[in-house]
Amino acid sequence: MTRALMIQGTGSNVGKSLLVAGIARAFADRGLRVAPFKPQNMSNNAAVSHDGGEIGRAQALQARAARIAPHTDMNPVLLKPETDTGAQVIVQGERYATLSARDYAREKPALMARILDSFHRLAEGVDLVVIEGAGSPAEINLRAGDLANMGFAEAANVPVVLAGDIDRGGVIAQLVGTQAVLADADAARIKGFLVNRFRGDPTLFDEGMREIADRTGWAALGLVPWFDQAWRLPAEDVLDLGSGPAGQGDRPFRIAVPKLNRIANFDDLDPLSSEPGVQVEIIPNGRPLPGDADMVLIPGSKATIADLEHFRTQGWDIDLAAHIRRGGHVLGLCGGYQMLGRWIDDPEGIEGRPGRHPGLGHLDIETVMTPAKRVTLTDAVHPESGAALKGYEIHLGRTTGPDCARAWLRIGDTPEGASSPDGRVRGCYLHGLYASDGFRAADLARMGAASGLSYEAGVEEVLDALAAHVAQHIDLDALWDIAAPVAR
Structure with a gap:
């Protein structure tokens, strides 16, 4: 029976996309059929899937990590901002409408049905679906009608692992504070936590991991060090470009x-x-x-x-x-x-x-x-x-x-x-x-100018390194045990 697990974050840009890609390849390396899924994404950096529709580029990379072809079911709702208050809505790969934020809120019940349809169809052919949330579930003002985080997790009845980013500081407050503001039923859905982007001696944060676990009751599933090669993977945000090693300004x-x-x-x-x-x-x-x-x-x-x-x-x-x-x-x-x-x-x-x-x-x-x-x-x-x-x-x-x-x-x-x-x-x-x-x-x-690079081979090399990094620092057996059977 197919299992599913959702990785949510304490905020945007805490590394969820990269974690899902690494987890997908790590489980694929164990011989499992894995598929990524993101109920709702907001990005103008789209990819064309093999079935001829649009999905978020992060989901295309995650599919590559899982060694399967990208499909529109992997990202059933894609919001492509056109103005500060409106976006083109792509549903299951095709243009649905251009809507204001207020009008989009009214469409959410109909869109949830389409999201669940894609999720269950995707789950039919794999052993594990690794789901990525968007933003943070702590944005409780958006909980009503939510498609991206706890709203989807509740509708699909999937367990959640919460990831925090220690590099931006305050990771204990990020994780403990998220539990504090969530409704009891949503907080109970979270079964474990990850601390991402750690730099330095990991033993120095042993007490921090214990504090988070003691205060939340969640299982500590891994302290993930900073992954130095992330800049070599396709960027999800244009601001991530040029974030590689020092000395790029000296390139001719x-x-x-x-x-x-x-x-x-x-x-x-x-x-x-x-x-x-x-x-x-x-x-x-x-x-x-x-x-x-x-x-x-x-x-x-x-x-x-x-x-x-x-x-x-x-x-x-x-x-x-x-x-x-x-x-x-x-x-x-x-x-x-x-x-x-x-x-x-x-x-x-x-x-x-x-x-x-x-x-x-x-x-x-x-x-x-x-x-x-x-x-x-x-x-x-x-x-x-x-x-x-x-x-x-x-x-x-x-x-x-x-x-x-x-x-x-x-x-x-x-x-x-x-x-x-x-x-x-x-x-x-x-x-x-x-x-x-x-x-x-x-x-x-x-x-x-000169070229000295095999780009596609380099992406595969980094995805393999990312899988090894994830396997070393995340308890994959515990993740598998947390993942729940998909029920229709």
């Missing part, structure tokens, strides 16, 4: 990436930031694009027209024009590709008021926004080098124009992308292309 090839307000699908940056000779620098609001950058990469966006206006507000349009005059390289991906054109036409008001909006004008193309979203895994070829690559597309809009005659990729018999006459400004709709070692090496060489 510099890529500047403006941090758009609704930046989306930025996994293209992970292989580049892993290259030993490449520095990827995220440029925050209020800072100019650096004048000594070798390349400016404009990433995808969940709200292209709004982010184009934001780009101009920051003065980055002026910086980009100067970069191009100096002979610098530019790549626009998806929304960034659309921004580089002469016009973005939104006749149906898909991204706001209907209208025609001037682009940055560095590619002789224009885009017409259309309601149909293209979501697909894509095989392509880079004719210049002959390199084959695998990527994906998630976008609205159709792009045409004279510079499309200089397409630099091919998808089957169809040209993809556009290029300026001198080849220094390029754009395309394909995400994930830099994960291909052959293409990445060829494109970096075109710009005068």
Whole structure:
């Protein structure tokens, strides 16, 4: 019979996603069939699953850790923020609606039924489902109608292990305080705790572990040291990029990436930031694009027209024009590709008021926004080098124009992308292309940089190391005993 276990956290960014990935691979290494699951995720960094829908990129990585193909049932509700108060809601991989926070709350009962449907379907084919919560169950003001933490745990009747982050300080208060504010029934559902991201001599926290266990009555399941190689895995948050070892600022090839307000699908940056000779620098609001950058990469966006206006507000349009005059390289991906054109036409008001909006004008193309979203895994070829690559597309809009005659990729018999006459400004709709070692090496060489990395092999190596790390520091036998049979 399938068992299930839920890892919740004392807050956002306490390492839940990484813990679930490590636990999934560790149990898979024991010969079990394991699947990850996250009832509700909020992220514009989506992946395309093998059944052709959208899920959170963290769940795609967790599926990889479990050595199974990613499926839309692994993340049945994905919220993709479009404004500060509203988001596009993806349900079981497909667009459901764009809703305000208030309207979304009214939809939650219907969405819980869809979530449970995905959970039970996923559980049918595996031995263990490892579930990731979102945020913290201590946000008791959100408990009514909750889909992400205790609301789901109660509906699916699954036990919970609570993870705290000692690196941010106050981990005893994090864990004990969470129990203090929870309703008795929710607190009783928690069977054990983990302390994550410890640095130093672990014996110095022996008394801390005992205090937490004594005050909560929960089983101490592990003190997990800081995992130094986490930066080599695909980043879930754009702010995690560039968090690797010291000395990255000394790397000879510099890529500047403006941090758009609704930046989306930025996994293209992970292989580049892993290259030993490449520095990827995220440029925050209020800072100019650096004048000594070798390349400016404009990433995808969940709200292209709004982010184009934001780009101009920051003065980055002026910086980009100067970069191009100096002979610098530019790549626009998806929304960034659309921004580089002469016009973005939104006749149906898909991204706001209907209208025609001037682009940055560095590619002789224009885009017409259309309601149909293209979501697909894509095989392509880079004719210049002959390199084959695998990527994906998630976008609205159709792009045409004279510079499309200089397409630099091919998808089957169809040209993809556009290029300026001198080849220094390029754009395309394909995400994930830099994960291909052959293409990445060829494109970096075109710009005068070197590549010395096998990216996909490196990700597998780190996942194996993460599993060994988890197996060493977490009581996996106790986790298995806590995991409960899935009841329909």
